[in-house]
Amino acid sequence: MLRTRTLGRSVLGAVAGVTLAASLTACGGGGNDFTDSSVEEIEKAVKADMKKATSLKMKGSIKQDGGETKLDLAIDTDGNCEGELGRDGAVAQILSVDGESYLKGDEAFWKASAGSSAEMITQMIGDKWAKMPSDGGQFDEFCDLDNFLEDLNDNDKDNKITKGETKDIDGEEALELITKEDGDTTRAWVATEGKHYFLVMEREGEESGKITFSDYDEKLDIAKPGSDEVVDLSQMGG
Numbered sequence: 001m002l003r004t005r006t007l008g009r010s011v012l013g014a015v016a017g018v019t020l021a022a023s024l025t026a027c028g029g030g031g032n033d034f035t036d037s038s039v040e041e042i043e044k045a046v047k048a049d050m051k052k053a054t055s056l057k058m059k060g061s062i063k064q065d066g067g068e069t070k071l072d073l074a075i076d077t078d079g080n081c082e083g084e085l086g087r088d089g090a091v092a093q094i095l096s097v098d099g100e101s102y103l104k105g106d107e108a109f110w111k112a113s114a115g116s117s118a119e120m121i122t123q124m125i126g127d128k129w130a131k132m133p134s135d136g137g138q139f140d141e142f143c144d145l146d147n148f149l150e151d152l153n154d155n156d157k158d159n160k161i162t163k164g165e166t167k168d169i170d171g172e173e174a175l176e177l178i179t180k181e182d183g184d185t186t187r188a189w190v191a192t193e194g195k196h197y198f199l200v201m202e203r204e205g206e207e208s209g210k211i212t213f214s215d216y217d218e219k220l221d222i223a224k225p226g227s228d229e230v231v232d233l234s235q236m237g238g
Helices: 006-020 038-049 107-125 145-153
Strands: 054-063 065-076 081-087 092-098 101-104 129-131 161-169 172-181 184-191 200-204 207-216 228-234
Touching: 038 161, 038 172, 038 184, 081 145, 101 107, 161 184, 172 200
Parallel strands: 129 228
Antiparallel strands: 054 065, 054 207, 065 081, 081 092, 092 101, 101 129, 161 172, 172 184, 184 200, 200 207
């Protein structure tokens, strides 16, 4: 069995870890005096707005377990996604659309994921997309925004949030929210105007990284690869 989910789990776990440390979870409402509100009121506002998000893009990198994971993904609440995942130099492009998932990895990715089968797989697939087995739920853990937000909901009530300064992030005013835990510091910036979405998250410590969030609520226009561009892994014994 190909270990194609390993990279995805690493990405989701890393992103969720950075986000959960901020103790702000899925979802909000507004308020004219957002920056002057209490942390509890700010948390409620962010939760309410994030709950209504239908799509987003996230990009960044996380260092953990002696390696570095990079991601550049667009995901929505219908389980569609597209983008790129990387781990220690191994890179894979992914697509998930209409309930079907596709992956195109480089040589390093297949060596890391398929072990002794890597050479055979790369020879059969070449530069085509690998269609993942339909019953595998290959990308469910990180391609579905609903799942992502549900994971964020499991926050640690013991983590205390403090407010920092405001700053401009790509033309939007953002409020810094700071959490310290076991020597690690997480800084999350949320939009102060309009919908109070996450814009940037950074973590300093044993696990460090930075993730930017953008393009909220934009419809994902993802097309399936043509049949001549695909190799069905289920026909290879998966």
